[in-house]
Amino acid sequence: MEGNAARLACVFMAMNALSVDVPAPVPWDAALITVYQDRYRDLVRLAYLLTGQAAVAEEIVQDAFLASHRTVDRLRDPYAYVRTAVVNRCYSWGRRLKLERERRPAPADPAELVADEMWDALATLSERQRTAIVLRFYEDLPDQRIAEIIGCRPATVRTAIHRGLRELRKVIDR
Amino acid sequence: MKGLDHHYSDTDDDFEDRLRAMLRRRAADVHAEPPDWQDLLDRSNAVVVSLETRRPLDGPFRARRRRWTWLRPALAAAACLSLVMAAGIAIGRSTDQPGSGGSADQPSGPASDGEQTLAAAGSASFRPATAAPLYPEGTDAQFQAEVDDALATAEGAEQAAGTLGLEALADPEAVAKDYLASVGIEDGSPYTLFVDTPVDADRLDDIGAGTGRLVATTTVWWSLREDDGTSDPPMMSMGYVHLRDLISPAEVAAPEVDGIGREAWVVVGAATRGLDLADVRREGDQVHFAVTTYQGHEPDYDTTNLPVQVEVNDQVISDRSLEPNEPQEFTASVPTDEAATIRLQQMGGEQPLSVAETKFLPASDSTDGGSSTDPVPPAAPPTPEEGVGQAVLGDGCAPDLSLMLTLDLPSGFDTTAFPGDGQGAETSGIPCLSYFADPSDPARTIVVGWGEPGFPVYELRGPTCFPWGETDEGALVAVRSAPFPIYLFATGVSHDDFQQAISSSVLSGSEDWTADEGC
Numbered sequence: 001m002e003g004n005a006a007r008l009a010c011v012f013m014a015m016n017a018l019s020v021d022v023p024a025p026v027p028w029d030a031a032l033i034t035v036y037q038d039r040y041r042d043l044v045r046l047a048y049l050l051t052g053q054a055a056v057a058e059e060i061v062q063d064a065f066l067a068s069h070r071t072v073d074r075l076r077d078p079y080a081y082v083r084t085a086v087v088n089r090c091y092s093w094g095r096r097l098k099l100e101r102e103r104r105p106a107p108a109d110p111a112e113l114v115a116d117e118m119w120d121a122l123a124t125l126s127e128r129q130r131t132a133i134v135l136r137f138y139e140d141l142p143d144q145r146i147a148e149i150i151g152c153r154p155a156t157v158r159t160a161i162h163r164g165l166r167e168l169r170k171v172i173d174r
Numbered sequence: 175m176k177g178l179d180h181h182y183s184d185t186d187d188d189f190e191d192r193l194r195a196m197l198r199r200r201a202a203d204v205h206a207e208p209p210d211w212q213d214l215l216d217r218s219n220a221v222v223v224s225l226e227t228r229r230p231l232d233g234p235f236r237a238r239r240r241r242w243t244w245l246r247p248a249l250a251a252a253a254c255l256s257l258v259m260a261a262g263i264a265i266g267r268s269t270d271q272p273g274s275g276g277s278a279d280q281p282s283g284p285a286s287d288g289e290q291t292l293a294a295a296g297s298a299s300f301r302p303a304t305a306a307p308l309y310p311e312g313t314d315a316q317f318q319a320e321v322d323d324a325l326a327t328a329e330g331a332e333q334a335a336g337t338l339g340l341e342a343l344a345d346p347e348a349v350a351k352d353y354l355a356s357v358g359i360e361d362g363s364p365y366t367l368f369v370d371t372p373v374d375a376d377r378l379d380d381i382g383a384g385t386g387r388l389v390a391t392t393t394v395w396w397s398l399r400e401d402d403g404t405s406d407p408p409m410m411s412m413g414y415v416h417l418r419d420l421i422s423p424a425e426v427a428a429p430e431v432d433g434i435g436r437e438a439w440v441v442v443g444a445a446t447r448g449l450d451l452a453d454v455r456r457e458g459d460q461v462h463f464a465v466t467t468y469q470g471h472e473p474d475y476d477t478t479n480l481p482v483q484v485e486v487n488d489q490v491i492s493d494r495s496l497e498p499n500e501p502q503e504f505t506a507s508v509p510t511d512e513a514a515t516i517r518l519q520q521m522g523g524e525q526p527l528s529v530a531e532t533k534f535l536p537a538s539d540s541t542d543g544g545s546s547t548d549p550v551p552p553a554a555p556p557t558p559e560e561g562v563g564q565a566v567l568g569d570g571c572a573p574d575l576s577l578m579l580t581l582d583l584p585s586g587f588d589t590t591a592f593p594g595d596g597q598g599a600e601t602s603g604i605p606c607l608s609y610f611a612d613p614s615d616p617a618r619t620i621v622v623g624w625g626e627p628g629f630p631v632y633e634l635r636g637p638t639c640f641p642w643g644e645t646d647e648g649a650l651v652a653v654r655s656a657p658f659p660i661y662l663f664a665t666g667v668s669h670d671d672f673q674q675a676i677s678s679s680v681l682s683g684s685e686d687w688t689a690d691e692g693c
Binding site: 033036037040041044045046048049054057058061062065066069116118119122126133134137138159163165168169 | 189190192193194196197198200201202204205206207208209211214215344345347
């Protein structure tokens with residue numbers, strides 16, 4: 001994997017050296033490729049839990065890696081950075097979808113239909129609640145870290161999780 | 175598996191375990207393999223372009239610009255609104271006397287030196303951070319004082335959650351919905367109400383003007399749609415509600431109650447597409463204001479022919495249709511020592527379809543800067559001052575390109591204050607900096623950019639916070655606009671140095687900035 005990264009790095013640097021269209025040397029760090037190859041699936045799964053759509057999740061993760069690639073030489077913790085980028089993109093995607101479709105979910109793919117009331121209930125939560133709950137109960141992140149990722153105060157995270165769990169119970173108890 | 179010990183459920187830990195198990199089970203169902211890395215790079219911008227777009231810029235920098243697809247039409251309408259406002263000012267005051275007459279419905283006289291100019295929700299000068307609370311009733315200064323007192327102790331905090339009803343105010347979207355319901359805009363046949371908090375909501379702490387106090391604000395967007403059973407129901411109306419958190423982040427350290435975060439959101443203003451409240455002035459016991467109806471971009475129906483109910487302090491002073499795009503002036507009598515609450519609503523029969531509302535405190539009570547636009551006092555930087563600066567650009571536009579700010583920062587950067595994991599940012603008043611890059615050597619140039627082509631920057635609904643990581647040397651800056659002034663934050667640089675850098679480079683070095691109020 002490391003050799004592959006180095007090879008790709010050489011190719012990319014060579015491209016940069018030859019190309020007149022690239023305005024500046026593109027930063028490069030094999031660590032990001034390592035994260036890409038090792039954690040891609042994990043991030044897609046996280047994005048899937050946040051969006052509920054596997055195809056969208058993959059697109060979002062790829063987009064996040066592309067964006068991270070441009071800042072790769074500044075990444076102290078590439079995985080944390082990309083994960084934040086993924087969460088933020090899922091967050092934005094959910095908000096946009098919500099506004100555009102106005103709570104009218106697209107028909108589910110029959111292949112993905114699984115009787116899972118808690119999963120369905122999760123989809124009814126607000127973006128903030130869903131994101132906070134997934135990061136807390138899937139990623140096992142502390143409130144402070146969740147707050148940093150979604151960009152709010154830890155108190156807001158606690159509120160979102162508390163209310164999200166309450167909503168989940170309500171839906172399931174119906 | 176149970177990673178952390180903190181439980182949010184009141185009684186049923188098993189519920190959390192079931193939730194964990196479900197999430198892991200669903201995640202395990204996803205089987206994704208990464209495409210070849212080089213293939214991914216080659217595809218580059220072909221992915222999820224609807225979420226974000228990138229635009230290569232001349233020179234060595236490549237700035238990212240956020241494209242908020244759903245927000246863009248809103249911005250377009252806002253720009254349109256500002257043009258309508260400008261047109262109204264240019265046309266001059268209408269001599270038409272609308273409404274049902276009475277002492278509260280007289281044409282206003284010319285402005286005098288003693289008048290107080292006020293900013294209504296929806297105008298660029300409106301400051302949610304200091305505006306007077308509208309809803310719930312009673313969330314005034316006295317309520318604020320009770321909250322402050324209550325939060326001083328754990329016992330008081332319990333009382334605050336119960337007696338003061340803080341829990342009911344913890345969710346800005348819920349508070350916004352309650353407010354809309356209180357003015358007759360709610361779910362129910364034939365319309366359905368949708369609400370949504372915009373991107374970057376409530377991470378966007380504003381700075382209380384002149385008080386040095388951090389105040390969280392947010393904006394909840396709403397739309398009222400016809401329930402026609404389709405996937406894209408026609409939109410009757412669309413607007414937004416400004417909210418402010420009564421509880422300062424400085425109080426976050428106070429004890430919590432039952433896992434509920436310390437938030438108490440109150441509505442401080444409402445605006446709506448197609449219905450503009452502007453040119454508000456207070457002169458003695460007279461309150462003057464102008465109302466304009468126009469056809470917004472997004473709503474699928476033209477509502478300009480609907481009657482507009484104009485209320486001042488719950489007294490209806492007009493209830494008739496207004497000539498579209500023509501500012502209509504109103505005047506109401508309000509005792510000088512009383513607040514004036516102006517509410518506009520377009521009515522579809524008995525059904526209110528929109529609301530624009532702002533409360534204006536009497537001049538003697540506007541100690542917090544309130545709604546005055548004359549002028550907006552500069553905001554005090556939060557403490558600690560290190561790493562915080564502000565730039566006041568004034569009104570203007572960045573046509574056709576992102577606003578670009580170039581800061582030539584002095585040497586001496588380090589990330590001591592906020593190490594790489596962002597610890598410390600929360601209490602610094604820089605809530606959106608979640609990632610900090612390694613420090614690098616001396617002076618660097620930081621490029622900050624954002625914007626949408628053709629939109630006046632001040633129409634970016636603020637405050638808005640942009641974590642920024644793409645710089646030439648790796649420093650990170652976040653931008654907040656409120657909408658003005660613009661706040662810039664950088665790690666490790668002293669306030670004075672940063673302020674100087676901003677003053678010397680931002681104000682003079684904004685390549686695409688047009689300092690033209692009417693542009």
